[in-house]
Amino acid sequence: MIRFENAGLSVPADDPQASERVVLAPCTLALGEARIAVIGANGSGKSTLLRMINGLVLPSTGSVNVRGFDTRSKAKLVRQNVGFLFTDPLSQLVMPIVSEDVELSLKASIKNHDLRREEALRVLDSLGLRHLAQRSIYDLSGGERQLVALCSVLAAGQNILVADEPTTLLDLANNELLQRTIDALEQQVIYATHDLDFAASADRGLLVKDGRIAFDGPAPAAVEEYRRLVRSGSISA
Ligand SMILES: Nc1ncnc2c1ncn2[C@@H]1O[C@H](COP(=O)(O)OP(=O)(O)OP(=O)(O)O)[C@@H](O)[C@H]1O
Ligand SMILES: [Mg+2]
Numbered sequence: 001m002i003r004f005e006n007a008g009l010s011v012p013a014d015d016p017q018a019s020e021r022v023v024l025a026p027c028t029l030a031l032g033e034a035r036i037a038v039i040g041a042n043g044s045g046k047s048t049l050l051r052m053i054n055g056l057v058l059p060s061t062g063s064v065n066v067r068g069f070d071t072r073s074k075a076k077l078v079r080q081n082v083g084f085l086f087t088d089p090l091s092q093l094v095m096p097i098v099s100e101d102v103e104l105s106l107k108a109s110i111k112n113h114d115l116r117r118e119e120a121l122r123v124l125d126s127l128g129l130r131h132l133a134q135r136s137i138y139d140l141s142g143g144e145r146q147l148v149a150l151c152s153v154l155a156a157g158q159n160i161l162v163a164d165e166p167t168t169l170l171d172l173a174n175n176e177l178l179q180r181t182i183d184a185l186e187q188q189v190i191y192a193t194h195d196l197d198f199a200a201s202a203d204r205g206l207l208v209k210d211g212r213i214a215f216d217g218p219a220p221a222a223v224e225e226y227r228r229l230v231r232s233g234s235i236s237a
Helices: 046-053 075-081 098-106 113-126 142-156 172-184 196-200 219-231
Strands: 002-012 020-031 035-039 061-066 082-085 160-164 188-192 204-209 212-217
Touching (some): 020 046, 020 061, 020 212, 035 046, 035 196, 035 219, 046 061, 046 082, 046 160, 046 188, 046 204, 061 075, 075 082, 082 142, 098 113, 098 142, 113 142, 142 172, 196 219, 204 219, 212 219
Parallel strands (some): 035 188, 035 204, 082 160, 160 188
Antiparallel strands (some): 002 020, 002 061
C-alpha cells in the first residue's frame, strides 16, 4: 500500500508578489489497486505525484509512505520496493551496452557473473529484445531504448513499478507489447499516460488538474471526466 498523508509540494513562486506556488496541493490517498492510471494535462502535476512515490520528490507538506516506509526517512527501503521508469529512457540507462545495463539491475540479486548475464538475456528475451543485447544504448531508437529501460527496471525486481508515460515513444505494435507486458506483471503498477485507452484499462484512475486530484475513481470514469473538462473548456492548451 502507498499512502499519501496530506502530502503536497509548494515551491518558491516565480512571481515576487506571491510567496509560493503550489505544484501539488496536499492530498490524502491510499493506493492499493494493482493498476492505477494518472491522467491530466501537461504541467498538471502527474510526474510530481509519481516522483513522490519513490522519494525522487519529497513533499514540502505532509508525508508519503510505501509499505509503511516513509519516503523521507526510509528512502533506501522505499527504493528497494519501488522501481521507476522515466519518460526519457536515457535518464536511467547508465551502462553503455544494453545487456550490461540490465545486468547492473541484477547485481544485488545475482552475485555470479555468468548467471547474471544469463538472466539479463532472459529478461531481454521476454520482451523480444535479445537481438539488442550487445548494442550501444546510444544507437537504439527511442522506442527500443524505452523497452530496454523497462527491462532494466523489471530486472531489479521491486514489487511496485511507477512508470511515467511509458508508451510515449512507442509505435503501435510496441505500445501493445508494453501494455501486454505491464498487464502480465505481478507487481503493482502506477502509470501516468496521455494514452486514454491505456488509462481506461486500469483498475483506478486519478485525474490531476492544476495540481489537484480532480477525480479519483474507476479509470473509464476518470477518462470520461477528463474528456468532459476539455470539451467544456475547463482544461485548455
Ligand atoms: N521542483 C519544481 N520546482 C518548480 N516547479 C516545478 C517543480 N516540479 C514541477 N514543477 C512545475 O509544476 C508543474 C507540474 O509538473 P509535472 O512535471 O508534475 O507535470 P505533468 O503533469 O507531469 O506534465 P506533462 O504531461 O507535461 O509531463 C509544471 O508547471 C512544472 O514546471
Ligand atoms: Mg510528466
